[in-house]
């Protein structure tokens with residue numbers, strides 16, 4: 558695995574890259590950094606993984622515009638530099654990373670062989686979800702970002718995997734000091750403003766992987782299931798023990814499912 562900083566629009570963006578083969582970009586979610594994918598980029602052979610820290614997360618500098626569209630432009634700038642302007646690739650996003658993946662698919666579909674939504678949704682925020690985010694913003698302002706994330710993170714794990722994933726949850730909690738309140742609030746505002754992108758799924762015409770967790774409280778299973786019939790070609794999986802963090806909670810099963818998707822999808826999109 559290699560780590561490096563690159564400059565995108567005069568900002569430092571931190572990337573991890575590993576492996577060789579078809580390119581797979583892994584986008585992390587809210588209050589996380591690229592290390593949530595470490596069980597994938599360190600373990601799955603046969604692919605070249607590119608895993609950025611999104612601005613204001615991990616080791617990447619914050620930017621003014623954190624809209625899902627601006628993040629899609631940032632991902633495009635990263636791959637133009639790292640891969641070239643012509644090669645097609647796969648983007649997989651966890652939760653907020655999935656919202657960015659959909660914005661990317663809307664703007665730059667010609668760059669994609671397929672994409673994946675892990676514990677994510679193509680629907681816009683409901684009014685209820687927006688109210689919950691407003692409360693979250695008040696909590697961040699009153700108690701600080703670390704306290705907010707430390708309250709949120711344990712709830713991302715399903716009750717069945719919590720006992721066996723104690724160390725992984727501790728590790729996740731140890732990353733919580735890394736965020737500014739301004740970055741978390743900015744991402745919350747951007748998620749509230751993101752539009753419904755179900756039409757992107759319906760019109761993609763690409764193989765789409767959808768991964769959901771039975772105990773996900775952030776993206777309830779009922780919502781993920783509604784996405785299942787939208788794409789023409791879907792690889793849909795329910796992780797029976799997971800909450801919102803399947804790639805950490807059921808790491809080995811997730812890796813098998815992801816490898817299967819990537820391998821089968823590449824066979825159909827790149828014959829010969």
Ligand code: MLT
Nearest residue numbers: 586587651652653654775
């Ligand atoms: C995430 O994990 O990225 C968030 O749960 C997404 C969200 O709040 O909608």
